[in-house]
Amino acid sequence: MVTRFARNLCLTDWSILMSIMKLTATTAVFAALSATAVFARDNVQVAGSSTVLPYAAIVAESFGENFDFPTPVIESGGSSAGLKRFCEGVGENTIDIANSSRPIRESDLALCTENGVTDIIEVRIGYDGIVFASQIDGPEFTAFEAADIFNALGAKVLVDGAIVDNPHTQWADFNGDLPAVDILAFIPGTKHGTREVFEEKVLMQGCETTGAMQAMIDGGMSEDDAEDACIEVRGNGITVDIDGDYTETLARIASNPNGIGVFGLAFYENNTDSLKVATVGGVAPNTETIAAGVYPVSRPLFFFIKKAHIGVIPGLKEFAEFFVSDEIAGPDGPLSNYGLVSDPELSATQEAIVNEETL
Amino acid sequence: MTDATTTPMAGRPAKGKSLLKADERTRKRNAAESRFKAYGLAAVLVGVFFLLALLWAIVQNGAPAFTQTFVNLNVELDEARLDKNGNRNIDDIKKVSTFGYNPLIKDALIRATADMQTAVEEGELDKILSSSVGAIVRDRVIANPDLIGQSVEFRFLASSRVDGYLKGRVSREDLVRDKNLDAAHLDLIDLMVDEGSVERVFNWDFITGLDASESRPEQAGIGVAMLGSLFMMLVVLVLALPIGVAASIYLEEFAKQNRFTDLIEVNISNLAAVPSIVFGILGLAVFIQFAHLPQSAPIVGGLTLTLMTLPTIVISTRASLKSVPPSIRDAALGVGASKMQTVFHHVLPLAMPGILTGTIIGLAQALGETAPLLLIGMVGYIATNYPDGVASGFLDPNSAMPAQIYEWAKRADPAYYERAWGGIIILLLFLMTMNFIAIILRRRFERRW
Numbered sequence: 044m045v046t047r048f049a050r051n052l053c054l055t056d057w058s059i060l061m062s063i064m065k066l067t068a069t070t071a072v073f074a075a076l077s078a079t080a081v082f083a084r085d086n087v088q089v090a091g092s093s094t095v096l097p098y099a100a101i102v103a104e105s106f107g108e109n110f111d112f113p114t115p116v117i118e119s120g121g122s123s124a125g126l127k128r129f130c131e132g133v134g135e136n137t138i139d140i141a142n143s144s145r146p147i148r149e150s151d152l153a154l155c156t157e158n159g160v161t162d163i164i165e166v167r168i169g170y171d172g173i174v175f176a177s178q179i180d181g182p183e184f185t186a187f188e189a190a191d192i193f194n195a196l197g198a199k200v201l202v203d204g205a206i207v208d209n210p211h212t213q214w215a216d217f218n219g220d221l222p223a224v225d226i227l228a229f230i231p232g233t234k235h236g237t238r239e240v241f242e243e244k245v246l247m248q249g250c251e252t253t254g255a256m257q258a259m260i261d262g263g264m265s266e267d268d269a270e271d272a273c274i275e276v277r278g279n280g281i282t283v284d285i286d287g288d289y290t291e292t293l294a295r296i297a298s299n300p301n302g303i304g305v306f307g308l309a310f311y312e313n314n315t316d317s318l319k320v321a322t323v324g325g326v327a328p329n330t331e332t333i334a335a336g337v338y339p340v341s342r343p344l345f346f347f348i349k350k351a352h353i354g355v356i357p358g359l360k361e362f363a364e365f366f367v368s369d370e371i372a373g374p375d376g377p378l379s380n381y382g383l384v385s386d387p388e389l390s391a392t393q394e395a396i397v398n399e400e401t402l
Numbered sequence: 403m404t405d406a407t408t409t410p411m412a413g414r415p416a417k418g419k420s421l422l423k424a425d426e427r428t429r430k431r432n433a434a435e436s437r438f439k440a441y442g443l444a445a446v447l448v449g450v451f452f453l454l455a456l457l458w459a460i461v462q463n464g465a466p467a468f469t470q471t472f473v474n475l476n477v478e479l480d481e482a483r484l485d486k487n488g489n490r491n492i493d494d495i496k497k498v499s500t501f502g503y504n505p506l507i508k509d510a511l512i513r514a515t516a517d518m519q520t521a522v523e524e525g526e527l528d529k530i531l532s533s534s535v536g537a538i539v540r541d542r543v544i545a546n547p548d549l550i551g552q553s554v555e556f557r558f559l560a561s562s563r564v565d566g567y568l569k570g571r572v573s574r575e576d577l578v579r580d581k582n583l584d585a586a587h588l589d590l591i592d593l594m595v596d597e598g599s600v601e602r603v604f605n606w607d608f609i610t611g612l613d614a615s616e617s618r619p620e621q622a623g624i625g626v627a628m629l630g631s632l633f634m635m636l637v638v639l640v641l642a643l644p645i646g647v648a649a650s651i652y653l654e655e656f657a658k659q660n661r662f663t664d665l666i667e668v669n670i671s672n673l674a675a676v677p678s679i680v681f682g683i684l685g686l687a688v689f690i691q692f693a694h695l696p697q698s699a700p701i702v703g704g705l706t707l708t709l710m711t712l713p714t715i716v717i718s719t720r721a722s723l724k725s726v727p728p729s730i731r732d733a734a735l736g737v738g739a740s741k742m743q744t745v746f747h748h749v750l751p752l753a754m755p756g757i758l759t760g761t762i763i764g765l766a767q768a769l770g771e772t773a774p775l776l777l778i779g780m781v782g783y784i785a786t787n788y789p790d791g792v793a794s795g796f797l798d799p800n801s802a803m804p805a806q807i808y809e810w811a812k813r814a815d816p817a818y819y820e821r822a823w824g825g826i827i828i829l830l831l832f833l834m835t836m837n838f839i840a841i842i843l844r845r846r847f848e849r850r851w
Contacts, residue, residue: 084696086787086798086799088697088698088779088799090779090782096616096782096783097615097616097617097813097814099783100615100616100783101615101616101617103615103783103786104614104615104618104783104786105500105537107786107787108500108536108537108540108541109499109500109540113786113787113798114786114787116698116779116782116783116784116786116799117782117783117784118698118779118781118782118783118784119781119782135696136690136691136694136695136696136697138697287812288812289814290811290812290813290814291812309814310814312580312581312582313582313814313815313816314814314816315576315578315579315580315581316572316576316577316580316816370499370501377533377617380617381616381617
């Protein structure tokens with residue numbers, strides 16, 4: 044009796060399971076059918092620079108609250124990766140806006156043109172500072188000159204009038220005011236727009252002021268070769284390329300008391316409890332010094348709009364206009380609160396979007 | 403009796419080799435055995451230690467994410483600011499943006515703290531609140547315009563720094579160089595806690611809510627990402643299970659054993675070992691660039707994860723089909739069942755526990771996968787709209803739980819770090835539930851022969 048009962052019970056279970064399986068199979072077919080039916084995208088899609096991502100997310104959140112459009116989708120991945128996706132073509136399965144922490148290059152434009160992305164609207168949203176920060180309880184890294192950074196991190200430097208492979212092991216080797224600790228720096232990897240600014244405004248600058256550049260040219264190098272040699276870093280465990288985000292740099296700093304890291308101003312301002320920042324050229328980085336143009340290491344931030352998508356993707360133009368409106372990107376707006384340095388020429392940008400002025 | 407014990411008998415150990423006293427070799431063997439047991443025990447203990455350390459770290463770091471600090475505040479909904487014409491026209495009311503509501507909230511804060519001793523300037527008072535407050539008031543007013551002109555009580559999120567202070571994450575020393583909050587604010591918060599207008603309570607919004615931007619970590623929740631994971635798992639289940647089971651039944655029961663099937667077999671085993679990021683690249687190329695499915699959509703995520711899960715299901719299904727004794731097949735064929743009847747009426751039901759276990763383990767693996775989602779655009783500031791309906795659940799941009807955790811972990815504000823750990827707790831609960839279901843199913847349907 045008992046065994047038969049058990050067997051019957053098992054059989055019922057099986058029929059239930061089988062019917063569940065049949066049901067799921069039907070749902071699968073249904074889902075596949077409905078997937079092909081509905082296709083129009085009704086949200087703005089953005090990708091690109093991880094530096095611009097937080098600002099774009101703040102704007103998108105506010106945009107979703109104030110408009111009847113859905114909240115735009117913001118992905119990161121780096122300026123170059125974003126522009127590459129932007130230039131993939133025109134259509135609903137390509138992104139509408141690329142965020143970038145550097146201006147668009149000829150090579151990007153060539154790729155765009157090749158794929159039929161021709162009318163591009165460039166929008167400058169403001170400025171961002173790049174800061175050198177170290178562990179709050181670490182050595183006294185409080186003041187740097189561009190020359191110090193170049194002497195510490197450049198692959199070839201000028202020592203006693205000759206260009207040699209960088210012999211410095213400690214900061215104090217070339218500048219007695221700096222701490223006598225081993226050189227270790229975490230700098231943004233080459234896929235980041237920040238790296239370009241670091242090379243241009245710090246390494247190149249240092250190369251020129253130390254006289255290394257002139258020495259290289261005197262030594263028979265062409266100017267282009269000398270520039271390339273100037274921005275080359277030592278590697279070898281002394282400079283470490285960080286391909287991830289600033290949180291990775293922060294983690295590296297946390298485990299290396301002697302390390303210095305390159306951060307965006309906004310990131311530093313959110314982590315003042317664990318980081319201390321160094322002045323560059325005697326100027327402390329903050330929104331005021333960057334807006335005034337006194338702090339030397341800053342760069343503009345951009346996003347690029349595909350004009351062909353305006354009118355096709357609902358809310359695209361409204362989003363762009365909202366992004367640069369005074370109450371968002373102005374000096375008292377939420378972006379400025381988060382660390383963006385407001386653009387003094389914001390009204391010109393607003394007009395350019397209204398008129399859909401392309402590059 | 404005495405003779406028997408004293409005289410040595412044939413077969414007994416030679417003189418000096420007492421049974422009670424182990425000789426050199428036996429001692430060595432015994433020592434080796436106890437050493438091995440000690441190694442084994444040590445290995446288990448090390449494993450248990452790391453597991454406990456991990457769990458402790460997760461709970462320690464993640465538990466605070468489940469509570470949140472709120473500020474209760476009476477806001478005067480001033481008609482002059484919100485509805486200038488006074489006719490309660492919803493379109494006019496909508497024209498006032500969330501920024502237009504901020505002055506009302508500042509006024510409310512000034513009134514609430516009027517009789518408190520504070521060094522905070524009036525203009526700086528609203529730093530204790532999340533920047534989401536304007537949107538909360540605006541939503542309420544738009545839903546019910548009759549509230550305009552009244553004084554309404556709201557429960558606002560406190561800013562992440564204030565929340566961190568009540569959770570012990572932020573101290574007064576930390577705020578010295580912080581421009582988001584001053585120590586004076588914390589003194590004020592202490593007073594407000596005593597008064598009862600600031601309280602820390604369980605935060606359902608963390609479990610059900612949307613992702614938030616970097617400037618308001620206090621508002622972020624994992625709910626939408628959870629739905630994204632759910633829709634992805636539905637796709638994986640309805641595709642991977644039937645395809646995987648059909649493929650394995652064919653290979654195991656019907657296909658002839660030849661070079662071709664050998665090749666397929668080797669390939670399936672190899673596929674199971676392919677890194678998941680490769681499936682992401684494949685998904686991007688096939689589903690988005692070729693098939694033009696929408697980006698960041700759970701259906702694409704589900705399809706990609708299906709590819710990843712298939713080999714796991716095929717391998718476990720084939721193993722459980724193989725473990726059904728041939729006598730059952732012979733008996734069924736012997737009484738006149740066709741090959742198909744044999745498989746579907748006898749072999750498959752007996753293999754079901756193994757198949758289900760394999761499927762659930764495969765699903766659990768897919769649930770925790772982030773790498774392929776990176777490439778199909780499901781990582782970022784994405785989980786921001788609740789799907790309205792089943793079709794939009796599959797097609798609208800969404801994230802997934804592990805992707806959301808990854809995203810939170812890399813954001814600048816330290817409050818997001820806590821939320822990432824909280825998200826891990828939820829993800830782990832899901833995985834444990836799935837494994838538990840797998841165990842129950844196996845127990846329930848297991849047959850022994």
